Amino acid sequence: MIDLTRAVDLSSAESIALWRITNDGVMGGVSEGRMLFNGGHGIFSGHISLENNGGFSSAFRPVEGVPTKLHSIQIDIQGDGNCYQLRAVVFDNGYRLAYKQDFDTVAGQRQIFTFPLVDFKASFRGRLISNAPILVSSDVREVGFLVNNHKAGDFTLSVFGIAFLEGG
Template structure:
């Protein structure tokens, strides 16, 4: 089975770039690297200088998921809340569609994120008049932590895949 994003491919980590709150004066740091075929999004969030977020984005690649029901994500976390963020050309630069998930500490979990759970946001605020999310127009995938908590974080990502329309969403939170 071919996954949308699979960290078994040695070059996958090179496709991700960090964008942290230092772009706005903060001092949080985060990055993505690989350990034994697993993507690891880790670093430390800081609330200093009105900061508090760290993120990584995968280089642009169009995903046409219009015939799917959402995304499946297999992760092992640290108990903190994360966001899976999707960018399309339907929002202005900086806007994204996000779905929240909070894996239990130290436990591999699979999250089903149906399309209706993705909401349009800009700088942490919901965009009330945003165009509806179009799963056929995904251009970029990202991970973000912005849970208003200072301290280290670690999210291990095994894979990301499409959820078929006939799959029953199994959401663990």
């Protein structure tokens, strides 16, 4: 169970409205994603298209006041068998860096994953940044998910919880 004192709110339609979708249309693709509210949790879903060199969809929401000294992010999800990325966004010298952690889902199975912040890999526009600093909880300004499986098809990721934790 996720500790709600350090959790991202997913409990209302208003909290789900804070999510921002970025699809591959920014690069000419035609994939479509959305974040919907469904009885106490969010559902990130849509369709990935490989047309026009497309192939991804992402959903992000702002987070504020994440305390220092937290060491991991825990997610409570139910997937569809696809691989996803959990992303934590920081702003460094005017650049938006996304720190990412891949996770595989089992279709129809609810799963809880805990990822130490030190294991997240920094990336900028899809390229790994090897000399980026280690992710620090107080620097995180957004959290989200990305699906980029290099295959066309529908996707659905139910998100029951996202929380920052002291242990890792």
